[in-house]
Amino acid sequence: MDLKQLRTFRAVAELGSLSKAADRLRAAQPALSRHIKLLEHELRVELFIRNGRGMLLTSAGQILLDRTTGLVRQIEQVRDDIQSASGKPSGRVILGLVPTVSAVLSGRLARRIITDLPDISLRIVESYGGHLVEWLHRGEMDLAITYGPANDLHLSVHSIGHEDLAVVGPPGSGLARKKQVELEWLVKQRLILPSVSHGLRALLEKAVARKKLTLNAMIEADSYRAQIALMEEGLGYTLLPASAIRAELAAKRLEMAALVNPPVSREIILASPIARPSSIATSTISSLIVAEIEQLAKEGLWKIRMAG
Numbered sequence: 001m002d003l004k005q006l007r008t009f010r011a012v013a014e015l016g017s018l019s020k021a022a023d024r025l026r027a028a029q030p031a032l033s034r035h036i037k038l039l040e041h042e043l044r045v046e047l048f049i050r051n052g053r054g055m056l057l058t059s060a061g062q063i064l065l066d067r068t069t070g071l072v073r074q075i076e077q078v079r080d081d082i083q084s085a086s087g088k089p090s091g092r093v094i095l096g097l098v099p100t101v102s103a104v105l106s107g108r109l110a111r112r113i114i115t116d117l118p119d120i121s122l123r124i125v126e127s128y129g130g131h132l133v134e135w136l137h138r139g140e141m142d143l144a145i146t147y148g149p150a151n152d153l154h155l156s157v158h159s160i161g162h163e164d165l166a167v168v169g170p171p172g173s174g175l176a177r178k179k180q181v182e183l184e185w186l187v188k189q190r191l192i193l194p195s196v197s198h199g200l201r202a203l204l205e206k207a208v209a210r211k212k213l214t215l216n217a218m219i220e221a222d223s224y225r226a227q228i229a230l231m232e233e234g235l236g237y238t239l240l241p242a243s244a245i246r247a248e249l250a251a252k253r254l255e256m257a258a259l260v261n262p263p264v265s266r267e268i269i270l271a272s273p274i275a276r277p278s279s280i281a282t283s284t285i286s287s288l289i290v291a292e293i294e295q296l297a298k299e300g301l302w303k304i305r306m307a308g
Contacts, residue, residue, distance in 0.1 A: 001039060006072050008035040009047065013065050016054040070139020070275075077142075077279035084280040090119035091281040095289075096132035096144030097124060099224035100244035101268065104302055105145070109292055113285070120281050128222065129199045136273050142282045145289065147199040148267030155271040158286075159307040160293055164265045165200070166256045168245060169237040175255035182261040183211055190236035192227050193217040200266065204239055207264050228254070239264065243302040268293075268304065 011021035012032070022029040040047050047061035057065060073094075080091025097106060106124055113122050125132075125141065132144040136155055150157040167186055169175045187208060193215075194201045208215040218236055221227050227238050228245065232253050239259065248254040270289060272278055278286065296302035 001042065003072070003075060005035045005039045006068055007076075008032045009039055009061075010065065010069060010072060012036065012048065012055055013057055013061065016056070018055065066138065070273075073139050073142070074276055077276075077282070081280050088119050089117060089281045089284040091279055092121045092123065093143065093279075093281050093285045094123045094125060094141045095285065096135060096141050096146070097126050098129055098132065098146050099126055100241055101145050102126045103224070104243040104246070104296065105289075105292065108296070109289065112288060112292060117284065117288075120285065122285070128194075130197060133271070136271055139273055139275070142272060142278070143286060143289075144271050146269060146271060148269045150267075150269050150271070153271065154274060156274045157272075158270045158290075160268045160270055160290060161297075161304040161306040162265045162267050163241050163243065163302070163304040164263055165203070165239045165259060166242050167237060167259050168231060168240045168254055168256050170231050170234040171252055171255060172234075173237070173255050175257040178257045180258040180260045183207060183259065183264075184213065184261075186237065186239075186259065187213050187215055190218045191216065192219045192221055192230050192236040192238045194222050194227075195220045198222060200239060203264050203266055207262055210262070241266075241303075243296075243304070246301065 008021065008025065011024050012018060015021050015024065018029050018032055022032055025032065036047065043060070043064070045060040046058050047064060048055040049058055076092065084090050102124070110122060110124070113120055125135075129146040132141065132146050133153055133155065135141040136144055145160070148159065150159070167175060167181050175181070193204070196202070196205070205215060219230060221230060224240070224244065227240070228248060230236065231238060232248075242249070242256060245254055245256065249256055270286060272282065272286070293302060293304065294306060297304050297306060
């Protein structure tokens, strides 16, 4: 196995087709096909099931992907660091963002990188915290912004700050007029919440348990965009950070009130794998993320209490 073969294998596994992998790697499709065939010949197994819809991993292919993804990333980062040492930071950085953070940060961050760090290629992956943590452990991702607490994550973590969660509901719900509502009021409403495995749901469940109340979700939606769409249809209420719904509030498509007695807040953390040092490009992006969030807080676009 050589690095070119493994990079080809990983790209085809992630994208599900040779043509898409050829576009990403900027290589000819026949050359990539040859890499896969040589790898299968050496390992004496089929790595993909080929059909009209693309290429799917076999069980052997999945084992190879799981065992080599982190290794390939480390080798790529060694190359990136050597190239960065004599000039501007360069290389590829894979950044994971939870959806509500992505909504407020991804556009500004990408613009700064394009302007100030053109030699860094940024890939943003949006998913929920549990998935991001798993991908960091497997070495498939370089950085992720997710929710705390950081205990037992077994990752290198930096606390960015805390933000309060607000009650969000449909237009005409009266939340804007109320300005604040108590937890006892909230649990009596029709609720649109993520499932129990979601970090935001866990925070709300703990707050409800401390008050000895009962929490019932009318609809469970593990999609931040789906929650917004359901509320715009007038179907219920949820809990979200104000920063994630700025556009909807400005357009009066949603209303919001502060949650009190008790307030519910979440910690925002920046995490990276503990098993390997960060590349120069990754460290540069990490510093830029903190600086951008500080600037968003100063501009009043993200109501976050910065750590330290």
